[in-house]
Amino acid sequence: MSEAVALIVLAASLAAAVARPRWAPEWAVAAVGAGLLVAVGILSFHGAREALSSLGPTVGFLAALLVLADGCRRAGVFDALGAWMARGARANARRLLVMVFAAAAITTSVLSLDATIVLLTPIVFTTAARLPTNPRPHVYACSHLANTASLLLPVSNLTNLLAFHASGLSFTRFGVLMAVPWLVGLAIEWVVLSRSFAGELQRRPGRRREAGPRDDVELPRFALCVVALTLLGFGVSSLIGIEPVWIATAGAAAMVLRERPAPKQLVAAAEPSFLVFVLALGVVVAAASEHGLSSLIDNLIPRGANPLELLAVAGVSALLANLVNNLPATLIILPVAAASGQAAVLAMLIGVNVGPNLTYVGSLATLLWRRIVHAHDHDTDIGEFTKLGVLTVPAVLVASTLTLWLALQVV
Amino acid sequence: MRALVWITEDTWDGCVDRAREFLPADAEVTLLHVAPSDVEQVASGGATRLLGRRPPPPPGPPLRAIADEEAQELLQSAAERFGRPARTAARRGLIEREVVEACADADLLVLARAGKYGLEPKSLGHFTRFVVDHAPCQVLLVWPEAPPGLATIKWPPHLR
Numbered sequence: 001m002s003e004a005v006a007l008i009v010l011a012a013s014l015a016a017a018v019a020r021p022r023w024a025p026e027w028a029v030a031a032v033g034a035g036l037l038v039a040v041g042i043l044s045f046h047g048a049r050e051a052l053s054s055l056g057p058t059v060g061f062l063a064a065l066l067v068l069a070d071g072c073r074r075a076g077v078f079d080a081l082g083a084w085m086a087r088g089a090r091a092n093a094r095r096l097l098v099m100v101f102a103a104a105a106i107t108t109s110v111l112s113l114d115a116t117i118v119l120l121t122p123i124v125f126t127t128a129a130r131l132p133t134n135p136r137p138h139v140y141a142c143s144h145l146a147n148t149a150s151l152l153l154p155v156s157n158l159t160n161l162l163a164f165h166a167s168g169l170s171f172t173r174f175g176v177l178m179a180v181p182w183l184v185g186l187a188i189e190w191v192v193l194s195r196s197f198a199g200e201l202q203r204r205p206g207r208r209r210e211a212g213p214r215d216d217v218e219l220p221r222f223a224l225c226v227v228a229l230t231l232l233g234f235g236v237s238s239l240i241g242i243e244p245v246w247i248a249t250a251g252a253a254a255m256v257l258r259e260r261p262a263p264k265q266l267v268a269a270a271e272p273s274f275l276v277f278v279l280a281l282g283v284v285v286a287a288a289s290e291h292g293l294s295s296l297i298d299n300l301i302p303r304g305a306n307p308l309e310l311l312a313v314a315g316v317s318a319l320l321a322n323l324v325n326n327l328p329a330t331l332i333i334l335p336v337a338a339a340s341g342q343a344a345v346l347a348m349l350i351g352v353n354v355g356p357n358l359t360y361v362g363s364l365a366t367l368l369w370r371r372i373v374h375a376h377d378h379d380t381d382i383g384e385f386t387k388l389g390v391l392t393v394p395a396v397l398v399a400s401t402l403t404l405w406l407a408l409q410v411v
Numbered sequence: 412m413r414a415l416v417w418i419t420e421d422t423w424d425g426c427v428d429r430a431r432e433f434l435p436a437d438a439e440v441t442l443l444h445v446a447p448s449d450v451e452q453v454a455s456g457g458a459t460r461l462l463g464r465r466p467p468p469p470p471g472p473p474l475r476a477i478a479d480e481e482a483q484e485l486l487q488s489a490a491e492r493f494g495r496p497a498r499t500a501a502r503r504g505l506i507e508r509e510v511v512e513a514c515a516d517a518d519l520l521v522l523a524r525a526g527k528y529g530l531e532p533k534s535l536g537h538f539t540r541f542v543v544d545h546a547p548c549q550v551l552l553v554w555p556e557a558p559p560g561l562a563t564i565k566w567p568p569h570l571r
Contacts, residue, residue: 135454
């Protein structure tokens with residue numbers, strides 16, 4: 001009985017997040033559900049407090065990173081990136097794709113995939129259209145790299161932040177272990193995308209009457225310095241004994257002091273409703289895990305760190321991430337993976353981070369929902385995106401997981 | 412004769428030049444551009460991908476406005492390069508279907524190869540292939556650059 005109720009609350013929270021009904025925002029559904037589970041005793045008060053206190057630092061870290069990325073946007077970092085890409089491309093589509101790869105890989109690694117999806121992708125679209133060149137290869141690349149390039153650092157993806165906290169790895173060791181899997185993932189993306197779009201990329205169209213009006217964008221030096229120092233701080237955090245969350249907070253504070261957003265905008269940048277959703281979903285998943293979900297996952301995931309076992313962990317994680325989106329997938333798998341060791345946690349991350357490239361909306365649940373809502377809208381034809389996902393995801397999963405195993409042997 | 416010239420970002424200049432070269436002076440010419448809705452969707456579909464996040468909308472005009480503006484710019488540039496009276500038309504949607512539908516009012520469609528440079532099936536490109544197969548009018552398929560030489564044909568070994 002408890003099992004069924006916990007699963008129903010979890011399903012309702014995820015359904016609200018996917019369908020986003022006006023009358024029941026996902027954060028409220030998840031929070032009320034979490035409260036209900038504790039009130040009826042399905043999850044003990046102690047259990048809920050434990051879930052919240054283990055998620056707390058991660059959510060704080062996330063808030064700081066969101067504010068940092070928003071500060072970068074205010075300072076014009078992404079406009080500067082657009083100008084940099086356009087200059088570097090020199091009216092050549094293939095060179096623009098190189099620039100887009102670089103910009104997306106750096107943005108995702110340092111400022112998280114959210115920044116790439118929300119802030120960089122529109123800039124890439126505009127930059128390509130103004131070159132002019134076909135925006136499709138560049139936008140698709142940006143969208144893919146938001147996932148694939150989010151393997152590198154704990155700050156590159158919320159899933160990584162959650163795993164980072166649970167794994168006990170240092171920031172530097174996390175980055176060192178994931179560096180080669182990250183590079184291998186980027187290389188596979190490059191090979192597949194540049195081959196799939198070979199026709200579009202070899203053209204050198206004439207310039208239009210008016211060439212790029214974005215050449216006079218000023219370099220946001222302060223913001224770039226803050227980001228660089230924050231990154232450096234993360235790198236030495238374990239040496240100087242400061243938790244990375246404080247370094248992120250310092251970076252965010254520096255950006256806020258410089259950019260001085262209105263209090264309302266500052267709060268909006270930290271996305272409080274999202275933070276509540278993550279906390280509440282964590283509690284709901286803790287209840288479901290306690291009542292059977294954990295043992296189900298335990299049966300699916302092998303305990304061990306040989307290459308085949310890691311591949312199985314990555315595969316199951318990718319599957320679950322594709323079904324329900326990678327945030328709940330991480331919350332569900334992480335306790336089990338963490339119990340079997342750091343190798344399993346990192347393999348899980350490869351699965352949940354790269355897997356969602358099969359659909360551009362993040363999960364099958366979202367895709368199905370959109371199909372239902374937009375049943376008569378031809379616009380939702382995304383066959384080409386899916387084809388690219390099928391070409392890249394399995395290859396990246398296997399190659400990145402195997403190189404992760406190698407890295408674990410060496411480092 | 413009503414001629415429709417389908418221009419894209421990649422091949423617009425070459426395609427316009429060939430159209431000027433081959434179309435009779437009295438042809439009623441329309442230059443067509445189609446904005447791909449799937450690309451805009453992928454570019455702006457971020458919020459749906461990040462479960463539970465409701466990021467503030469990115470600054471500046473919405474993507475669709477930018478796409479419209481760029482399409483108009485491209486059509487204007489093409490019209491100037493064409494150098495003869497021509498109408499312009501901008502559409503949005505699934506590229507191949509929009510082009511085929513636009514052909515309903517035309518006698519002739521001029522379009523450029525968008526794939527690999529070489530005498531081979533892949534020289535057409537995915538969307539061009541579809542349009543060539545399905546256009547309800549005469550089709551003039553042009554190379555946006557000088558046509559590749561015969562040497563680019565890949566013969567099977569036993570026919571070489």
